[in-house]
Structure formats: C-alpha cells, structure tokens
Amino acid sequence: MPAVFRPVVEAARHRLPRLYGPRLHSAYLYGSIPRGTARAGRSDLDLLVALHDEPSDTDRQEARALGAALDQEFPQIDGVGTLLHGRERLLSDLERHDLGWFVACLCTPLLGDDLAARLPRYRPDDPLLARETNGDLALILPRWRERIAAAGETEEARRPLVRFMSRHLVRTGFTLVMGRWQGWTSDLHEMAAAFGTYYPARAAQMTAAAVRGYEPVGDLALLRAYADDLGPWLAGEYARVHGVKAPRP
Structure with a gap:
C-alpha cells in the first residue's frame, strides 16, 4: 500500500469499530489502494x-457519513465507497458466487x-460465477436512466x-470473458484489455470507460451512451453467453 494512504486506512480501521461496536x-x-496502484488526490x-x-x-446512512468525513479530512482520497452487508448474506448459498466470491478473491482483510476462510476455492472458468456476478445489468439499466435524469445540471x-x-x-x-481469460483482476485497465481481446469492436468504448472509472468527468453525453448503447449491448451479450442472474429478494 502506498505510504500516503496509510493514515486514511488507519482512520477507517479505528472508526469502524466505534461506529458499529460489537x-x-x-x-x-x-x-x-490495497492493490498499490492508487494515485493521491485521484483515487477513492x-x-x-x-x-x-x-x-x-x-447503518447505511452512518456508513455514508463516515465516508464523507474521511473524504473531507484526507485530501489524498477522492471519495469513499462502502459496501455494507450482513455476515449471513455474504456466506449464503445465494451469494456464494457473487458477494462471496468478491470477498474471497478481490478483498483484503482490514478488521476481524x-x-x-468460510468460502470455497473459486475457478475463473465457472459459468455460474460469471452469471451470478454481473448477470443483472438489464435490470439495473432503468434505474441508471432515472439516476441520470435526476443528477442535475452540474458536472460535479x-x-x-x-x-x-x-x-x-x-x-x-x-x-x-473471465473464463476465457483464465483469471481475475480488480484493475480496470487490465479488465478492459481482457475484454477487448474477445470483443475488438467494443474495445475502444471499454478502454475509455476504464479511464473514466479512475478519472471521472461529469459528461452527460457519456452517461447517456452508457445507458442507451454500451449498457444494453453488454446486457444482451451477457444474457446470451452466461444467462441471467438468480433473483434477489
């Protein structure tokens, strides 16, 4: 971890137990940040x-408030994103190939x-894993369009x-494409490059999206392109190749 981010990580380590207690x-x-590729003032x-x-x-409001406080206090980060879940859900059969995989393969322990240790060994070529991680994009797109419409006029x-x-x-x-690539990564640029190997016609769009994932701009036209072009195409191709994610409550 780059030394510049250690103070904010230590602050999170100390404040989370005070916030949620036992x-x-x-x-x-x-x-x-744990991957070691974060940039001061740019990364969240x-x-x-x-x-x-x-x-x-x-609980979720308190998590957002903690994130806002850390973002305000530490200029080396640009925002805080917190996923908050119950232990039983993370270990459940329903989430075994979604949130469970995420914890086991893409997360670095901080506390507790x-x-x-309670989750299985995963294989990147498991089609169930691909379906359950991101097979719900078509369901999400209508909510994205609502959020875009409500985002206001400012770039910020x-x-x-x-x-x-x-x-x-x-x-x-x-x-x-994870199964064909035979591995996993949390680096957006590596993800886009892997995707582009198998879908060259969409490679430029995905490469540009990876850049904006790290360096966002408030571009309304880009958001509309996501919701009306790249997103629907990707949802359709995903359903064709892997199927649709099992419904959640």
Whole structure:
C-alpha cells in the first residue's frame, strides 16, 4: 500500500469499530489502494463492511457519513465507497458466487475474522460465477436512466455517476470473458484489455470507460451512451453467453 494512504486506512480501521461496536464482524479493503496502484488526490477508498446482523437504513446512512468525513479530512482520497452487508448474506448459498466470491478473491482483510476462510476455492472458468456476478445489468439499466435524469445540471453532480457506471460496465465486460481469460483482476485497465481481446469492436468504448472509472468527468453525453448503447449491448451479450442472474429478494 502506498505510504500516503496509510493514515486514511488507519482512520477507517479505528472508526469502524466505534461506529458499529460489537455488531461489526469484519471489514475489508478493495480496489486500487490495497492493490498499490492508487494515485493521491485521484483515487477513492473502497471498503466492504460485514455486520453480524443485516444492516438497516440507518447503518447505511452512518456508513455514508463516515465516508464523507474521511473524504473531507484526507485530501489524498477522492471519495469513499462502502459496501455494507450482513455476515449471513455474504456466506449464503445465494451469494456464494457473487458477494462471496468478491470477498474471497478481490478483498483484503482490514478488521476481524476473514470470511474467505468460510468460502470455497473459486475457478475463473465457472459459468455460474460469471452469471451470478454481473448477470443483472438489464435490470439495473432503468434505474441508471432515472439516476441520470435526476443528477442535475452540474458536472460535479454527475462525476460520481460516471465513476460508478464506468466501473460497473468494465467489471461486467471483464466477467463476460473471465473464463476465457483464465483469471481475475480488480484493475480496470487490465479488465478492459481482457475484454477487448474477445470483443475488438467494443474495445475502444471499454478502454475509455476504464479511464473514466479512475478519472471521472461529469459528461452527460457519456452517461447517456452508457445507458442507451454500451449498457444494453453488454446486457444482451451477457444474457446470451452466461444467462441471467438468480433473483434477489
């Protein structure tokens, strides 16, 4: 981990137990900071937090407030994203090939007992893994269009959407080809390159999305292209190759 990010990681390590107390089971880092590729002032802090019970709306609000406080206090990060889930959900059969895989293969332990010890060994060529990780893009796209319409007129308001949607599309593109690539990675540029090997006609779009996943701009035309062109095409191809993700409650 680059030394510049250690203070913000230590702050998260100390504040999460104060926030959730004995309900906190474990916490993890993922993304560019534990991977060692983060850039000061450009990269965000990505956290996954597991509670002993299912989180409430209040728990999620508190996680957002903690993220906002860390973002305000530490200029070396550009935002904080926190995934908050209950321990039983992360270990459930339904999430075994989605959130469970994510914890076991793409997360770095920060606090508590590592749930990866309770999860299986995964293979990148497992079609069930590909289906369950990102096989719901078609269901998500209508909500994306609503969020784009509600994002407002300012570039600042649209930048988080560009970051989020860029990353989601690149990760979906990567899991589409993960079995053929025979591995996994959390680096967006590597993901886009792997995708482009098998879908050269869409390679430039995915490469550009990887750039915007790290360096977002509040471009309304880009968001619309995601929701109306790249996203629908990717959802259709994903369903054709891997099928549709099992419904969640």
